[in-house]
Amino acid sequence: MSExxxxxxxxxPQRLDTAxxxxxxxxxxxxxxxGLKINLDACQVEYVGGLCLQVLMASRSPVxxxxxxxxxxxxxxxxxxxxxxxxxxxVEEV
Numbered sequence: 001m002s003e004x005x006x007x008x009x010x011x012x013p014q015r016l017d018t019a020x021x022x023x024x025x026x027x028x029x030x031x032x033x034x035g036l037k038i039n040l041d042a043c044q045v046e047y048v049g050g051l052c053l054q055v056l057m058a059s060r061s062p063v064x065x066x067x068x069x070x071x072x073x074x075x076x077x078x079x080x081x082x083x084x085x086x087x088x089x090x091v092e093e094v
Contacts, residue, residue, distance in 0.1 A: 016052035
């Protein structure tokens, strides 16, 4: 019998700026500690700052439904959403 993994979606705020970084990290940490797999829902994201991008990338969790503005912001930092949904840098194989 296969194990069923529970997945939770974390709805990202409209602004992923420095002020949002601590809560974002805490939300991701809490989900990981409870044993849940995480999808980061970027359907509302209008701004991405460097600190939150680092938190997103460190989580190695899939980013789902990114807005065009989020995708552009990721690319300005040299990152993109890979086929598995995980953010990767230009030097990583996508």
